[in-house]
Amino acid sequence: MTMASPILELEGVSKNFGGLKVIDNLSFKVMPAERVALIGPNGAGKTTAFNLITDLYRVDSGRIVLDGRDITTVPSRKRIGLGIARSFQNIRLMPHLTVLENVMIGQSAHNASALAMFQPVNLFPGNRWRVHAREALGAAGLGQYALETTGALPYGIQKRIELVRALLSEPRILLLDEPAAGLNPSETEELRQQLNETSRRGVTLIVVEHDMHFIGAFCQRVVVLNFGCKIAECSPHEAQADPLVREAYLGSDEELGQTHAA
Ligand SMILES: Nc1ncnc2c1ncn2[C@@H]1O[C@H](COP(=O)(O)OP(=O)(O)O)[C@@H](O)[C@H]1O
Ligand SMILES: [Mg+2]
Structure with a gap:
């Protein structure tokens, strides 16, 4: 029996900005055609993680692996050619x-x-x-x-x-940085349908999003960041009930809303 292997792996990735550890020994794997959410309070390092995966910034240490191939030193243009695409937090x-x-x-x-x-x-x-x-x-x-x-x-x-x-x-992997931010409920629903269609075609999706309703309805798994560290990796439902995750959001300007089981 052959096990499917991950399409993307981050292995102990770290990134500093001026002495501040913005991404701290981050590891996670994403399987082909999976829909994964990357969540965490503002400043947790979510956009930076995307910037490292796309080589907008180069990692300080750790490895980024695509299809079993180490792409840590592959420049961003070539990463696009290898099938990694993204959208940005701001249009x-x-x-x-x-x-x-x-x-x-x-x-x-x-x-x-x-x-x-x-x-x-x-x-x-x-x-x-x-x-x-x-x-x-x-x-x-x-x-x-x-x-x-x-x-x-x-x-x-x-x-x-x-x-x-x-x-x-x-792309084979699409990174979406807050795709639903600023959308009204009907626009969010249209986006979700567009992403569903994309997912059906086999594109792997990694989504940074605050809307837990959207995440609960769309993502199979969440990776939770706080201060650049992974503090949980579980289902959207479990994340919402996890005391560590809830604590991370306490005192932040966001709320960890209700998920709606898909
Ligand atoms: N180019 C940069 N130079 C210095 N600090 C940065 C830079 N990019 C991000 N940061 C810092 O890294 C931290 C994480 O930022 P970011 O990844 O944008 O968080 P998130 O997307 O989770 O809100 C923040 O403290 C931010 O100020
Ligand atoms: Mg961000």
Whole structure:
């Protein structure tokens, strides 16, 4: 019998900023197609963990392993090529460009050719990237916004456009940093459906999120950080009942809300 092996492993990863240990000997594994939440109070190190996985920052010590291969020293561009994509805590779309252009810029970033990055994105109507981008927007139910100016659209739509952009690199692992933040309940539900669809296609999802309702309904497992240390790794339901986890949130400006068992 062969056991499935993890798609991603952090092994004793640490990161300091000016003497402050922001990530402290962090280890966890993620299995292929799993939906994992990374939670913890503000400043716990969640975004930093994503920055280390994507090589926005290089680890001080420890290893990052993708499919059994040590990628600790692999630069971020190559990590994208190996199938790691992310969305950011704050929207990083160009507000003055159209939705289609924004999505295509994401594609260019994943092209091998640096030249593609600097080419005007909308010169060639029949260009296969353009066709691909349009199809992806359509599949996400966002086709009607393709030619609109991005900055004029509602926040919830912009968040979903970012997700389409991240998915165009056909990642195997998608890191989502607070995807539901600022969304109203119906936008959150639309996002959840989009992520469900992504998960069904086999993409591994690691989600930083505060909305425990969302996590309870969507994630199979949570890794809980506090001051850069892992303090729990369990089901969303168990996390919510865990005294250590509850204590970590005490006195923080967030609440550990109720989970709703999926
Ligand atoms: N580039 C940086 N330089 C210095 N300190 C940083 C940097 N990035 C993050 N930090 C610090 O690391 C800690 C964790 O930050 P972060 O990972 O953004 O937390 P979270 O996403 O869990 O709210 C915070 O104390 C933050 O101030
Ligand atoms: Mg953060």
